[in-house]
Amino acid sequence: MAFSQLGLHPDLVRAVKTMGFEQPMPIQEKAIPLALQGVDVLGCAQTGSGKTAAFVLPILHQLRSQPRPGIRVLVLVPTRELAAQVIEVFRDFGRFTGVKTVMIIGGAGYHGQRQAIARGAQVVVATPGRLLDHLEQGAFRLDKIEHLVLDEADRMLDMGFMPSIRAIIHRVSKERQTMLFSATLSREIQQVAAFALKNPQRVDVAPPTATAEGISQVVYPVTQDQKADLLIAILKAIQMRSVLVFCRTRHGADRLARRLEGFSFSVGVLHASRTHSQRVHTMESFRQGHTQVLVATDIAARGIDVREISHVINFDVPRHPEDYVHRVGRTARAYRVGDAITLMEPMEQTFLSAIERFTNIVFPRAVLPNFPYKVKPRLEPPKPPSNQPSGRFGRRRYARSYSALFKR
Numbered sequence: 001m002a003f004s005q006l007g008l009h010p011d012l013v014r015a016v017k018t019m020g021f022e023q024p025m026p027i028q029e030k031a032i033p034l035a036l037q038g039v040d041v042l043g044c045a046q047t048g049s050g051k052t053a054a055f056v057l058p059i060l061h062q063l064r065s066q067p068r069p070g071i072r073v074l075v076l077v078p079t080r081e082l083a084a085q086v087i088e089v090f091r092d093f094g095r096f097t098g099v100k101t102v103m104i105i106g107g108a109g110y111h112g113q114r115q116a117i118a119r120g121a122q123v124v125v126a127t128p129g130r131l132l133d134h135l136e137q138g139a140f141r142l143d144k145i146e147h148l149v150l151d152e153a154d155r156m157l158d159m160g161f162m163p164s165i166r167a168i169i170h171r172v173s174k175e176r177q178t179m180l181f182s183a184t185l186s187r188e189i190q191q192v193a194a195f196a197l198k199n200p201q202r203v204d205v206a207p208p209t210a211t212a213e214g215i216s217q218v219v220y221p222v223t224q225d226q227k228a229d230l231l232i233a234i235l236k237a238i239q240m241r242s243v244l245v246f247c248r249t250r251h252g253a254d255r256l257a258r259r260l261e262g263f264s265f266s267v268g269v270l271h272a273s274r275t276h277s278q279r280v281h282t283m284e285s286f287r288q289g290h291t292q293v294l295v296a297t298d299i300a301a302r303g304i305d306v307r308e309i310s311h312v313i314n315f316d317v318p319r320h321p322e323d324y325v326h327r328v329g330r331t332a333r334a335y336r337v338g339d340a341i342t343l344m345e346p347m348e349q350t351f352l353s354a355i356e357r358f359t360n361i362v363f364p365r366a367v368l369p370n371f372p373y374k375v376k377p378r379l380e381p382p383k384p385p386s387n388q389p390s391g392r393f394g395r396r397r398y399a400r401s402y403s404a405l406f407k408r
Contacts (some may be wrong), residue, residue: 010095031055031179056090056093080276155326156190217340222315234313242292244330245308246298247315266290
């Protein structure tokens with residue numbers, strides 16, 4: 001199916017063609033016709049699947065087909081980075097519509113955000129905390145909202161935003177269309193959906209525990225004191241275009257970035273202690289290819305939309321399996337291919353085992369040739385208990401590796 005067959009306004013089809021897109025992705029093909037009907041949508045799709053356009057295009061269609069002044073659309077997102085990404089999608093696809101947007105996030109001035117509302121912004125993309133500040137101060141109202149979107153709802157739940165989201169939704173018109181998108185549909189998310197949506201149509205594109213098909217995944221066992229040295233050796237060995245390295249803490253990210261800079265890598269750092277302007281500058285440098293390695297905490301696991309990330313490296317094994325799926329989803333976006341590398345010290349085996357059960361994949365273990373390991377790496381994954389099935393669905397799959405570097 002082509003975009004022109006979805007029933008979108010000609011100005012949107014023109015914008016889609018201008019951007020070089022011809023056929024919708026599965027989440028778009030399934031969700032857009034439902035959204036155009038005005039029904040509530042509950043969407044489950046893995047990161048990088050194109051779900052932002054799945055709600056942006058039908059919303060722009062309604063705004064373009066029935067123009068009216070005032071705030072008509074509210075999109076709630078968990079992070080500043082995701083807010084910037086959503087705003088960019090609205091502006092790209094809405095380039096021929098005249099629709100005005102505003103981003104309301106922490107770290108930016110209140111006055112400028114309120115001025116954008118006063119100048120006639122119809123689309124508000126916001127993080128819950130800053131938006132609720134505006135509403136409690138009486139800066140503007142949301143009682144004319146026609147479209148409400150909860151994007152990355154599972155992440156907002158993890159970050160403790162649900163009380164703020166409930167307070168915001170109580171201020172939004174009940175006569176609205178609501179769409180909720182999430183990488184997972186846990187019981188908690190379904191409870192949120194029951195509160196926010198009315199008789200939603202559910203759209204599933206991939207199993208919520210799945211990683212993208214094009215991702216090659218491998219684990220390098222190594223002691224903690226040699227992790228940085230092994231990372232540097234890997235970065236020197238691989239053919240990398242752009243690399244995203246995840247650390248568990250802000251201090252760890254800063255420390256690792258300084259270490260990499262000492263070996264002449266061009267490095268950027270992204271975490272919650274960075275100011276908004278620093279984040280914007282860092283992301284722009286990474287997108288433009290001026291920065292080759294971006295070291296980040298999980299704040300960057302969602303909201304980074306850089307199509308040419310060739311490698312995601314987990315310097316620290318994530319504590320929660322869902323975070324692993326979101327981290328590695330930064331590569332192989334839009335059904336491309338990419339490599340995901342995890343450095344695992346022995347104490348992190350428990351976390352890795354949980355990820356393998358969650359994804360139903362056993363990751364190959366590997367060693368880097370000629371690296372001076374202090375302790376010989378264990379390459380055989382531990383066997384599951386004999387009284388339990390070997391995966392969530394019985395037989396476990398074994399991850400493939402696309403790179404010769406990962407072969408034992």
